[in-house]
Structure formats: C-alpha cells, structure tokens
Amino acid sequence: MKRLVPLGLPLLAALALPINGTARAQDVDAVFDFIPAGGRTLLEKLRAGGLPESLSAAIAGPGADVAAWQETLETARAEAPAIAALDSWEADTLAHYLAWRAPFDAGGGLPRDGRDLSLQLCQSCHIITVVVTQDRTREAWLGTMNSPSHVEIEMSDAERQLLADYLVLNAAIPIDLVPPELRAGGASY
Numbered sequence: 001m002k003r004l005v006p007l008g009l010p011l012l013a014a015l016a017l018p019i020n021g022t023a024r025a026q027d028v029d030a031v032f033d034f035i036p037a038g039g040r041t042l043l044e045k046l047r048a049g050g051l052p053e054s055l056s057a058a059i060a061g062p063g064a065d066v067a068a069w070q071e072t073l074e075t076a077r078a079e080a081p082a083i084a085a086l087d088s089w090e091a092d093t094l095a096h097y098l099a100w101r102a103p104f105d106a107g108g109g110l111p112r113d114g115r116d117l118s119l120q121l122c123q124s125c126h127i128i129t130v131v132v133t134q135d136r137t138r139e140a141w142l143g144t145m146n147s148p149s150h151v152e153i154e155m156s157d158a159e160r161q162l163l164a165d166y167l168v169l170n171a172a173i174p175i176d177l178v179p180p181e182l183r184a185g186g187a188s189y
C-alpha cells in the first residue's frame with residue numbers, strides 16, 4: 001500500500017529554507033526531509049527511547065523474513081509506545097530493512113537504509129526527483145537497477161533488494177510535495 005498522507009510539516013520546513021550559497025550543511029540536508037525515513041532512522045529513533053528486549057534479541061538473532069519482522073514489531077508495540085506510534089508504512093519500511101539487514105549489533109552503528117542508499121548513490125547522474133516520484137513495482141525497480149546505466153552502481157544484491165522495497169513503499173511522491181528547487185528537470189535527466 002502507498003503512503004497517502006502528505007508529509008506536511010517536514011515539507012513546510014524544507015520550503016522555508018533559503019537554499020543559497022550560505023546555506024549550512026544541515027539546511028541543505030533538510031531539503032530532502034520530504035523523502036520518508038528509512039529503517040535506519042526509524043530504528044535510531046526507537047533506540048533513543050529504549051528498544052524492548054524482545055526486539056534487541058531478534059535483531060541480534062538469526063535473521064527473519066518480512067512477515068516475521070512485521071509480527072515481531074506488532075508484538076513489541078505493547079512494550080514500547082514509540083513502536084506503537086509508527087504508522088503502517090513506517091512499520092513496513094522497518095520490517096523490510098530488518099529483513100535485509102539483520103542480524104547486526106542493535107547498539108552499534110546501523111547499516112544504510114533505502115533512503116541512505118538513494119541519497120548517496122542516486123544523485124550523481126540525475127536529480128533525486130527522477131527516483132522518488134516514480135510509482136513502480138519491486139520487479140520494475142530491480143529492472144532499472146540492472147539496466148546498463150545502473151548496473152555498475154556499487155551496491156550488494158541485498159542492498160538492491162532493500163532499496164527496491166524501500167522505494168515501493170516510499171517513492172511515488174507527488175511532484176507538488178517535492179521542494180521547487182528539486183523540481184526543475186525532475187522529469188528529465
């Protein structure tokens with residue numbers, strides 16, 4: 001299912017920013033606030049409020065598929081208000097992240113999520129808008145990533161799958177939610 005709720009506040013914050021030569025690095029990052037959080041950021045926020053023991057143990061455990069992570073998160077809702085507060089897209093985004101990334105040390109630095117991968121790897125040849133406004137199936141995303149223009153991008157197979165899952169859930173952002181400075185040429189590359 002697609003995210004239907006406009007991300008109003010982050011967008012307003014991004015629009016209010018003066019993007020010019022003097023913009024600070026964090027302001028430049030803020031222009032991307034309209035792109036929904038990925039699993040790493042979601043997990044970092046949950047961690048700040050204290051991860052329930054069941055979730056930390058599962059993250060260190062043998063790994064699991066998306067359905068099993070959805071169930072683990074559903075159970076953990078009762079133990080942590082911050083998990084209960086995730087909307088269904090966030091919970092799904094986190095479940096897909098954990099399916100491709102876990103196990104890892106839940107207390108250490110977390111591996112890149114789909115949003116990190118797009119911002120780091122998908123802006124050097126074209127504007128990020130080309131990516132995040134597309135409404136595609138998982139197969140179509142994987143097809144793009146295996147096309148001649150994209151196959152050389154340095155990502156592991158698991159990262160390609162993670163990015164595809166992240167984009168299925170979180171891309172298809174309407175162009176009017178994209179900050180104007182990222183719209184120019186948004187449909188071209």
Ligand code: HEC
Binds near residue numbers: 148
């Ligand atoms: C090395 C340069 C390069 C990088 C890096 C790059 N792209 Fe592209 N991208 C292109 C070119 C060239 C086109 C237009 C031609 C084409 O469609 O292959 C394109 C077009 C696209 C399109 C629209 C047309 C299509 O084929 O679906 C999408 C979506 C896309 N890129 C996604 C991505 C994603 C996701 C990433 C990051 C993982 C990325 N791109 C990184 C070169 C790049």
